[in-house]
Amino acid sequence: MKEIIRSVKPTDKSRQAEIQHKIDLKTKPLGALGMLEEIALKMSMIQASLLPEVGSKGMLVFAADHGITDEGVSAYPADVTPQMVINFINGGAAINAFCRTGGINMSIIDIGVNFDFEADSRLIDMKVRKGTRNFAAEHAMTAEEAEQAVSAGMNAFNMMYDKHKVSIIGLGEMGIGNTTSASAIISAVTGKPAAEVAGRGTGLDDKGLEHKTEIIEKALALHKPDGSDGLDLLKKIGGYEIAGMAGAALAAAEKGVAVVFDGLISTAAALIAWRLNPAIADYAFAGHKSIEAGQKSALQLLGLTPIVDYGMRLGEGTGAAIAMHTIDCACAFMRDMASFEDAGVSEKN
């Protein structure tokens, strides 16, 4: 695990000018493809190529349960986690529909669900434990479990990579209670108070939101996680699926594969990965703008701007899946569009 974390290297900034020059020569007014030009630049840097490509696409959906649900922080019962995993297996969730539409290979990973699933080739069993401990009272996991979950995420990515040779990977999740863990992580890393980063999750009312904020504040005061230490954050206030996504992101970056994060929880995992090795930001895209306030602070630290903003609040990787198509289009213009010279088109007066 530590070897992979160390091996993620920043992209080679010395190539940036050459890549930008190629973008500027395309048959369009300077900058006219807006954000797609930034995406094309980043993909070119990641792949160290003037001909970046989104070939095979992958989506890893990590599922886990959270002891913190004992505190009544979610609008849905914890049973929904395993129920939704079964829904993923049967192809009936939103992320299944989006992956089919986008031609994205999808893996479902049980990294910590509080349920004994029947063996199924469509479910990867990497269960660390049947859910985290209640971090309002004790550490969410042991240090060994945190490392095991990060390693599991790395392995899940490597299985996808070996099988489908993906050049881009989306990271989604399912876990009732996980916006509480994610918000706590974002608060600890950004230094913003819980009240500024916590949101309504799957649908809390005002009273529920107040309670959730209080739980986060108390837990942070109790455990005093080190906001600069990814593993300490996971151990004290994390979730297994968050650890898994962080590990998968680092393993992907190590292989030069672009990583598309999704909403709030996925972005908390990005922060963990970034604390483990800040070079991850060079490989990262923010797929979807969350309606949860916490994401914005996290993305500012990471230097990322969400690709789409559909007011979704589902997680699962749904925003990442849609954003991948935009990244695909950005690479396509970079590869296939003619230059002014090639096409014999006149330049600006």
Next chain:
Amino acid sequence: MKEIIRSVKPTDKSRQAEIQHKIDLKTKPLGALGMLEEIALKMSMIQASLLPEVGSKGMLVFAADHGITDEGVSAYPADVTPQMVINFINGGAAINAFCRTGGINMSIIDIGVNFDFEADSRLIDMKVRKGTRNFAAEHAMTAEEAEQAVSAGMNAFNMMYDKHKVSIIGLGEMGIGNTTSASAIISAVTGKPAAEVAGRGTGLDDKGLEHKTEIIEKALALHKPDGSDGLDLLKKIGGYEIAGMAGAALAAAEKGVAVVFDGLISTAAALIAWRLNPAIADYAFAGHKSIEAGQKSALQLLGLTPIVDYGMRLGEGTGAAIAMHTIDCACAFMRDMASFEDAGVSEKN
């Protein structure tokens, strides 16, 4: 032409509750798919089906020249219109790259370019005239030409429909000078002064923008187009590609095909179509948020919200092409996602 215009019928609002109910039963918190739920609802209404589908997709790119370029309103020379048409034919433009990526069938229509193209099966020749007249001095086109261009757009759609049985169509354009015509139309229809709707097009500086605004103001004062009359607007201040897109939109709606508009010029065409028959709005999506101020006022009238916002300012249908993937995902969740009951997932506490 007039028969098709008359035949566009509003969608059946009596089905809305039933469709919304189906969306609400899907395995997700209420409203958690945000804008995709609105898109799914609209596609279901358009197709009068609880199982809406984006099957075959089309993109019509209309090209034409503009006499108004004599007034120096564009940052690029008018030669760029035919040069870019040749670029489209050769597959080297951004819209070609995006259509290939999205599996979208693309047609290129010469509806008024000031150039004699060699006959080519990849270019549809529907040229009305070699560019409009300079509407700073005289009407842009005759009434007959306006009707001919609208009819040509209808025919271009019908050719695409007959060949590819599309269920969704994007409308893009190329025409140096056409933001001036589009801004004039938007000003005339919305009643907003030219200074509030005109923008920098392909890249005017402050002085250029001021000049363009003045040209629009003078032309509107000279011709006094009737902002409620689509054909009068086309005749006095229109463009052949704008007329073509309006015609294509109406022909598509008449067949129950969803229409995805693009940036500023495409949105001006939407206004023309809407003045010819307001029911078009029931079939219309705004693909991309334009950085030109005029689009916002136009979309307010039409009741549309842009699907993507990438700060692009290229036209060609580029924003519409990307947005189609989102519409595809919205239909996919509507068709394929399980309900709480089907999946055995618990509902909210």
